[in-house]
Amino acid sequence: MKVAKFGGSSVANATQLRKVAEIIRKDPSRKFIVVSAPGKRSGDDDKVTDLLIKMGNAYAQNENYEEQIATVLDRFREIIIDLEISTDILSNIQETIVEVLQREVPINQKLDAIKAIGEDSSAKILSSYLNSLGLAASYLNPKEAGIIVSDEPGNAQILPDSYPKIHTLRDREEILVIPGFFGYTIDGKLMTFSRGGSDITGSIIAAGIKASLYENFTDVDSVFTVNPNIVANPKEITSLTYKEMRELSYAGFSVFHDEALIPSFKESIPVTIKNTNNPDKPGTLIVAEKESQENCVVGIASDIGFSTLFVSKYLMNRELGFGRKLFEILESESVSFEHSPSGIDDLSVIIRDNQLTPEKESIIMNRIKAELNPDTVKIHHDLAMIMIVGEGMMKTIGIAQKATTALTEANVNIKMINQGASDVSMMFGIQAADIKPAIQSLYKVFFED
Amino acid sequence: MKVAKFGGSSVANATQLRKVAEIIRKDPSRKFIVVSAPGKRSGDDDKVTDLLIKMGNAYAQNENYEEQIATVLDRFREIIIDLEISTDILSNIQETIVEVLQREVPINQKLDAIKAIGEDSSAKILSSYLNSLGLAASYLNPKEAGIIVSDEPGNAQILPDSYPKIHTLRDREEILVIPGFFGYTIDGKLMTFSRGGSDITGSIIAAGIKASLYENFTDVDSVFTVNPNIVANPKEITSLTYKEMRELSYAGFSVFHDEALIPSFKESIPVTIKNTNNPDKPGTLIVAEKESQENCVVGIASDIGFSTLFVSKYLMNRELGFGRKLFEILESESVSFEHSPSGIDDLSVIIRDNQLTPEKESIIMNRIKAELNPDTVKIHHDLAMIMIVGEGMMKTIGIAQKATTALTEANVNIKMINQGASDVSMMFGIQAADIKPAIQSLYKVFFED
Structure with a gap:
């Protein structure tokens, strides 16, 4: 049994929804379908969720929101008419909007309920369309599906009690079409996940029913080995592990809403990224484990926007708790740090x-000076991070040599190397200005030669 | 004005003391002389300090210690007779021993006073010998010198009030011979520094009188660029900075008692390491700052005996304070760590x-499991660390490439790279078993090619 999740571009209009239905029809094991709200139909279009957020804000500020309601309904009307399904659904959507706006709940909850209308309507439309094609399918509200969440509007967390209930859905005969992005508290309040949360719903359903595969349909054929804006037509990744995906997504690979995969990760459910517009392509498969390979580097990610806090003190390494005190200062100033490589008498914190x-910055600098009495404390800006990612890296001799040679040949000064902390990646810090030649040279060495 | 400190091998016997006197005579700016206790005269000999410790232990356990007294006196008698100076000094030493043993003080203090007899006697003998050669010299007790320390037997710390008093010693006309290794509390109790503490005394005096140079006479011509047990006849280091010295001494270069240099470091006093047996050799100079050079690597140090604690948790980097909590566990178990390189979802701690x-280990593992709920926690043993050290490293392109190429050519698997935390070093973690080929290959690349 598979869970297939279709993102915003896959449900943006009738043309896309026809592709979705065809994908569902083609594989009878696609029993659980999770949908996003309709996304952009073209470059300058609005996403339905953004329209709904505008509507919610207008409501909250006592402004006129009739126009927004009309715009949203227009989007759905167009789809419904194009698909030639019953316009009852449009009335149903309109009633839902009116009901939600009139509901007597705190504003946070109301905004969540408004935002959820996009996914909810998508699911209703798709299930009706599948029916019209002769496929047995039902819309399934997350409450009935058993998605019970914490009481945190806009940032709901799944509760473990959900899974046994979700597991029972395996017994349903028909295709179940579930709106993504939201769940219900134990006392019935609608709460949305964080933005991008349809991925989360898919992941939860996949974990709950212990799916053989969680298919994530989007608008790219697969994940690239490197940013295609830096290297033209890079190779595609056919398969990577969860851990590799995490490392890549850290530094610029926005493959997935990060937290989305936790439920699937915990159950070791394989995840595939496929293209609704090109469903016969194999896509990229994310698995819990894989055989180690000869050329073990699967991808190179990069991101800018890092700074380094550098602290130096003679005999620092004799001072028990020096690092802990520094981290406490950062934590008490609500600054979360990424890494903290240290030398003998030096400590860097990448932020x-x-x-x-x-x-x-100045508060932190002053506290460090006052509380830790260092010889030096300074902050460097404009750092970029490069992640070279691949399981088996730690057991392969020569990866660091290949990487440093590539960077040296590109005349890039390596500000930082962090290898060994993770067994699936190697991290390089360079000047942000060097990112293009650095990545191009690394790509050449690891994927072309 | 220079401070010259002579280590145990430099004052082990009359032959050595004659060399010391010649060194002092040769440069009239050598006004402050600090001496250790006599060291070994040959391979299987005892150091006087070790004999004194035995004597102290015998005393503490109510055993007979007459024999130890006799052995210690024999050592000094031999020197005094060989140098043809007054045997009054021997009586003086004997009286000191008896007085110390009878002194009504707590046992810790008494043991400190016993240990200090070696340095104290050395200083008396040397000053008398200098006098016999016609040089104006006085023995100066640390109390008169103004070395005021904290009340911590065996681990005394210098108090800042000492320095103004020490500074006034600049006005003395004659050569001052000061025993190393101990000072006095404000209320007059004798306390020794930690072992090797004659270096500390020299460093304190140098800082106090604001010496132009602190000369540290020992039995090696200079500091080698690499461990001579691994590479035969390695090149010598002519000059290095304090920071470089610290990085090297961390990983196997036991040039100096580490803490010894703090007082000199704070006053930016240059320190030289020279050979009493070969005083015309330039030795190795330690300075606060130096010009950056073309080939900026000054030395390669290595040490074994490291372990890595590895903790992995999906989405660790989103968890504010994860590192801090881990360090708190280590600190509350009194485990001081060396470094903590981290990946996205992984954290390593080098211990x-x-x-x-x-x-x-098992307490720590269990606490981490219980308190941090990680996906993985494990400890790896048998790690060796290699430090490649040199100011200017961060500004030089290609150092990491040279190093990783050398290691790859030696077929060494790099477990860890930590570069950039310190601006004067690069750290590599490898299997301890690989240390020899690794160092030899690195030496070749950085010092021979």
Whole structure:
């Protein structure tokens, strides 16, 4: 039994939904379908979820929101008419919108309920369309599906009690079409996951029914080995492990909403990324484990926007708890750090720029000076991180040599190397300005030669 | 004005002391002389300090210690007779021993006072010998010198008030011979520094009088670029910075008692390591700063006896304070760690084996499992660390490439690379078994090619 999740571009209009139905029809093991809200039909279009957020904001600020309702309904009307299914569904969607806006709940909850209308309507439309094609399918509300979540509007977390209930869905005969992005608290309040949360719903259903595969249909054929904006037509990744995917997604590979995979990861469910517009392509498969390979590097990711906090103190390494005290300062200033490579008498802390403001920097610097009495403390900006990722890397001699040679040949100064902390990746810090030649040279060495 | 410190081998017998006197005579700016206790005269000889420790232990356990007294006196008698100086000094030493043993003080203090007799006697003998050669010299007790320390027997720390007093010694006309290794508390109790503490005394005096140079006379011509047990006849280091010295001494270069240099470091006093047996050799100079050079690697150090604690958890990097909690566990178990390189979802902690016992390991593992709920936690043993050290490394392109190429050519698997945390070093973790080929190959690349 498979779970297939279709993203916003896959349900953006009738043309796309026909492809979706064809994909579902083609493989009878695709029994659980999770859908996003309709995405953009073209470059300058709006996503339905964004329209709904606007509607919610207008409502919250006591502004007129009739126009937004009309725009949303227009999107769904177009789809319904194009698919030639019953317009009862449009009335149903309209009633839902009115009901949600009138519901007597705190504003946070109401905004969540408004945002959820996009996915909910998608699911209703798709199940009706499948029926019209003669396929046995039902819309299944997340409450009936058993998706019980914590009471955190906009950031709901799945509760473990959900899974036994979800597991019973295996007994259903028909195809179940479930809206992504939201669940219900134990006392029945609708709560959305964080943005991008349809991936989460798919992952939860896959874990709950112990799917043989969680198919994630999107608009790319597969994951590339490197950013195609830096290297033209890069090779595709056919298979990677969860761990590899995590390392890649850290540094610029926005393959997946990160947290989405936790439920599937815990159950070791394989995940595939496929293209709704090109479903016969094998796509990229994410698995718990794989055989180690000769050329073990699967991908090279990169990201900019890092800073380094550098602290130096003679005999630092004799000072029990020095690192702990530094991290406490950062934590108490709510600055989360990425890494903290250390020398003998030096400690660096790699921080994402979004964690820092000039004010915060100066508070941190002053506290470090006052509380840790270092010889030096300074912050460097404009750092880029490169991740070279591949299971089996630790057992393969010469990977670091290949990488450093590639960077040296590109005349790139290596500011930082962090290898060995993870057994599936190697991290390089360089000046952000060097990112293009660095990545191009690394790609050449690992994927072309 | 220079401070010259002579180690145990430099004052082991009359032959050595004649060399010392010649060195002092040759440069009138050598006004402050700090001496150790006599060291071994040959391979199977005892150091006087070890004899004194035996004497102290015998005393503490109410055993007969007459024989130890006799052995110690024999050592000094031999020197005094060979140098043809007044045997009054021998009586003086004997009286000191008796007085110390009878002194009504707690046992810790008494043991400190016994240990200090070696250095104290050395200083008395040398000053008398200098006098006999017609040089104006005085023995100067650390109390008169102004070395005021904390009340910590065997681990005294210098107090800042000492320095102004020491500074006034600049006005003395004659050569001052000061015993190393001990000072006095504000209320007059004798306390020794940690073992090897004559280096500390020299460093304190150098800082106090703001010496132009702190000369550390020992029995090697200079510091080698690499361990001569691994590479035969390696090149010598002519000059290195404090920071470089610290990095090298961390991993197997026991050039100096580490903490010894703090006082000199704080005053940026240059330190030289020279050979009493070969004083015309330039030796190795340790300075606060130096010009960056073309081939910036000054030395390669290595050490075994490391373990890695590896912790992995999906989405670890989203968990604010994860590292801090891990370090708190280690700190509360009194385990000091060396480094903590981290990946996205992984954290490694490099720990010296001497910090761990099997019991402690299992306590730590269990606490981590219980308190941090990781996906994986494990400990790897038998790791060796290699430090490639040199100021200017960070600004030089290609150092990492040279190093990784050398290791790959030696067929060494690199378990860990930590570069960039320190701006003067690059750290590699490898299997301890690979240390010889690794170092030999690195030496070839950085010092021979």
